[in-house]
Amino acid sequence: MTRVVFAPDSFKGSIGAADAATALAEGWRSVRPGDETVLRPMADGGEGTLEAFAAAVPGAVRRPVVVIGPDGRAVESSWLLLPPTADAPRGTAVVELASTSGIELLGERRLGADAGTEGFGQAIAAALDAGVSRLVLGIGSSASTDGGAGVLAALGARILDGEGRAIAPGVRGLDTVASVDLSSLRPLPPGGVVVLTDVTNPLLGERGSAAVFGAQKGLTGGEISVADAALARFATLVAAKAPAADPETPGAGAAGGAGFGLCAWGARIRPGADDVAALIGLPEVVATASVVITGEGSFDAQSAAGKVPAQVARLAHAVGTRAALVAGRVSPDADTSAFAASVSLSELAGSPEDALADPARWLREAAATLAHRR
Missing domain, CATH: 3.90.1510.10 (Glycerate kinase, domain 2)
Known part of the structure; x- marks a missing residue:
C-alpha cells in the first residue's frame, strides 16, 4: 500500500492548513482509494x-x-x-x-x-x-x-x-x-x-x-x-x-x-x-511515506527561505521520499526543482479569482491530478 502524507501550510486568506490537507487527501483518494493518507497540516509560526x-x-x-x-x-x-x-x-x-x-x-x-x-x-x-x-x-x-x-x-x-x-x-x-x-x-x-x-x-x-x-x-x-x-x-x-x-x-x-x-x-x-515539523512528528511520518504533498497560497522566489514547502521538501529528500507542490499561484521566478511535480490552482481553475472562490474544490482537483501522474 502506498502511504501519502499531506503537509500543506495555510493558503493565506483562502483556506486553513487543516482544511487544505483534508481537501488534498479527498482528491487523492478519489483516484487511488486504496492508498493510506496521513494528514499533517503545517505552519511556520504564522496563521494556522x-x-x-x-x-x-x-x-x-x-x-x-x-x-x-x-x-x-x-x-x-x-x-x-x-x-x-x-x-x-x-x-x-x-x-x-x-x-x-x-x-x-x-x-x-x-x-x-x-x-x-x-x-x-x-x-x-x-x-x-x-x-x-x-x-x-x-x-x-x-x-x-x-x-x-x-x-x-x-x-x-x-x-x-x-x-x-x-x-x-x-x-x-x-x-x-x-x-x-x-x-x-x-x-x-x-x-x-x-x-x-x-x-x-x-x-x-x-x-x-x-x-x-x-x-x-x-x-x-x-x-x-x-x-x-x-x-x-x-x-x-x-x-x-x-x-x-x-x-x-x-x-x-x-x-x-x-x-x-x-x-x-x-x-x-x-x-x-523546522520546529513545527519536529514538534508534530513530520520527519518520522515522511520517512515512512512514498509521497508527500505540501503547498501554500503563493509559491515564489522567497519560498525557499524558511517557508513550509521548502522545509517539507528538504525532509522528503533526506529520506528519499518524493515531494510534490500544490500552490494557489506559482510565480514564474520560483524554483520548483525540489519537487517531482507541481500544480497551480490558478492555472487549474482558469484564473486566481476562480481558484479563490472555491479553494477546497481546486485542491481536490490538484491532488487528483497528482494521483493520476503517480
Whole structure:
C-alpha cells in the first residue's frame, strides 16, 4: 500500500492548513482509494500554527481566552495546551499572535500607527496562569510595528512616556517612550519559551521591521522612517535593561519587532517551519511515506527561505521520499526543482479569482491530478 502524507501550510486568506490537507487527501483518494493518507497540516509560526498542532497532536486542548485585539476591541481567541511530556510535565502551551493581534483580525482595515500586540501578551499570560511548563509562540501575521512593547506590557513591563504614563498602543505610542522598566516581567516557565517565525530580518534599518513590512501593515513612507526611529530608541532603552536583547538578532524584526520584545523577556527565536515539523512528528511520518504533498497560497522566489514547502521538501529528500507542490499561484521566478511535480490552482481553475472562490474544490482537483501522474 502506498502511504501519502499531506503537509500543506495555510493558503493565506483562502483556506486553513487543516482544511487544505483534508481537501488534498479527498482528491487523492478519489483516484487511488486504496492508498493510506496521513494528514499533517503545517505552519511556520504564522496563521494556522494552532491549527497545525491541534490536528497533529493527540490530546491537545484549546483553552479559550478573551483579549484586546490589534484595534483595541475585544477578541475571542484561544491558546492550545499540549499533553504533558517528560521535558514539560505540566504541558506545553502554543500561543499564536495571528489569532490575538494578527492583521487578519482587521479585515480590510490597516492600522499601521495604532495596532498593538497587547492581546498576544494577554494570551501568553493566561497560559502562564495555567501553570504550563513550556511556551511555544508563533509570531507571524502581525498587524503591528510596536517592537513587542504591547507583549512586554501585558507581561508586566512598565513602558512609559515622558510624563510617566503608560504609552499608547502601536508606533504612535512607541514614538513617545521615555523609560522602560523590565523588573516586574513575569518569569519564564521552567521549560523556557521558543518563538517560531520564518522571518530572519533584524529589528532596524533597511532590512528592518518597519522598512520591509511596515507598508503592508498600513504605514506610509513618512511613517516608516518615524517607526524605525522609534524602534531604535526603544531598542536602546530595552537593551540597557536586558543586554541579551540585540536588535541585530535574526528574527528580531519579525511580527513588527515582537521577536525583539520576546528576546528581551528571555525567549529563543527558532525557524518556524523546522520546529513545527519536529514538534508534530513530520520527519518520522515522511520517512515512512512514498509521497508527500505540501503547498501554500503563493509559491515564489522567497519560498525557499524558511517557508513550509521548502522545509517539507528538504525532509522528503533526506529520506528519499518524493515531494510534490500544490500552490494557489506559482510565480514564474520560483524554483520548483525540489519537487517531482507541481500544480497551480490558478492555472487549474482558469484564473486566481476562480481558484479563490472555491479553494477546497481546486485542491481536490490538484491532488487528483497528482494521483493520476503517480
